[in-house]
Amino acid sequence: MQTTSLRYFLAVARTGSIARASEQLNVAASAISRQIANLEAELDCVLFERRPRGMVASPAGELLARHARATLRGAEQVATEIHELRGLARGFVRIACTEGFALDLLPNAIAAFHRVHPGIRFELAVEAPATVTRLVAEGEVDLGVTFALGRPPAGAEAVVRVLYESVVAMVAVSAPDHPLAGREVLFLSDLASYPLALVTSDTTLRRVFDAACHEEGLAVEPVLTANRLAALFPFVRGSRGLAVMSALSVTTPLRHGELAAIPLRARMRLDRDIQVQTMRERRLPHACRAFVGYLTSALSAGL
Template sequence: MQTTALRYFLAVARDGTIAAASARLNVAPSAISRQIANLEAELACLLFERRPRGMVLSPAGELLAGHARQVLSSAEQVVTEIRELEGLWRGLVRVATTEAFAIELVPGVVAEFHARHPGIRFELAVLPPAQVTHRVVQGDADLGLTFSLAPSGDIAVAYRHSLDMVALCAPDHPLAGRRLVGLADIAAYPVALLPRDTTLRTILDAACAEEGIRIEPALSANVLSALMPFVHRSRGLTLVSSIALQGQVARGELRALPIRSRRSLARGIEVQTMRDRRLPRAVQAFLAALVAALPPVRD
């Protein structure tokens, strides 16, 4: 099987249609259709179930997808190892992360790393937590930094820690001078929050229910960046991981207030890689830099 055919096959499996794969790869739909037809003829089976809303992998297609990812990963590894003979002069690092870490933390590490190794290029994808892990499993990202969800046997965890939730407010907020706030204190002011289907809301809502406190957000949005103008320009607060927006806190643009709660407000975070994959040298070096920028794990 040719790697080109396998690459086209995986693109259709990921995007669900030949048209979408064509747009992503910048390849004519007829070329993709021809390569998939050749694969099906070679294997004497259907690789996709054609449905009204798109194409879904058949059982045989699922088996081939796993094989194709390994083949393409191995081919990519060979190319990378050849290029690595030049040291850290060249390379590509693909990072997937959640928005909480994409506003300041990861771009800051990228900037510092790139200053030392200007030949290294980066691709950063900002996604919901489950999609970060999916990108790593599929081989579409070298590293994933995300809030940990259900364990996956297809990933290796390079870093794992638990981080508390804090309340963020403007420096002139009435609570800004407090060293510690309770959930009742937060509920007394307008709050901007992420949607209910996020890990943050799940943990927060459970803690509020245990204390009989109701926090109804004045503003709800599915991205943190949409909440921050509300916090900066009003008496509003938002809740984030303790390492999110640390730069703005350090510069005095925001105040981070620890929260007192009967129930833990901590969330686990992980730096993930694909299981059993040897990372390219540039990725290994950036992984070390990223972990060094995260809170140290105490024994």
């Protein structure tokens, strides 16, 4: 079995569709279909079951997927070790992160690293926290950067290693001329007097915030709820509103005076874990190991 056919097979298994795999790989769908057919002929079995929701790996396909991931990781490792002979002149770092890191901190860390090591390329995927950890566990990315509530979920902890961990508190973000912008601290009850923008209830931030409000018997009704943090910023800039988030998500606007951040206090702790994750048994490429140093320094400086 050739690595190309295994790579095409895994793309179909991951996306559930030859068409989506074609878009992701930028390869003709006919070429992918042909490679799948060749694998099925070589192994004399059906690798996918066609279902209404897409193509799902058969039991034989699931077994091949485990073998394919291990084979491709081995091939990548050999290529990495060869490239490492050249130092940091070349390399490729694959990262998955939650949106709070993708808005500011992580792109800035990548830019700073690129200025010193311009031969290193990056691929960044923005996903939900559980998806970030899954991509790390399956070896689809080198690093995962995510907010979390405690350790990785059961099952993932056996294959995911946490390289860096800290906690970050929530702040109320406002326009710089907001009446509360000069306050040293805000309490949850202070938020009720102003329009509030929050992320949706399926996020770690919202779960912590809602639990703290419940503890204090507060019913908070946001004016704007969005499933993307970026959607909250125009509301804050254009109104007397407040948004609740981590200051790590807006380090550059805060530094430039475009937004203001006021610390929040509550009976419960208003913080979440930050984790930089990798696959437990994976030997990270040289470029990844070097970038982790940049990233953790940026995280520490932003806390």
